[in-house]
Amino acid sequence: PYRFEVGEIAKTLMNDYSAAVQPKHAIAAE
Secondary structure, three states, X not given: OHHHHHHHHXXXXXXXXXXXXXXXXXXXXX
């Protein structure tokens, strides 16, 4: 259970990171 919780937290952090980074990359690409 502990590992599962850590995995869920990691997914949430990665999702937040991706959401924050993708727009910047899109703007930089343009």
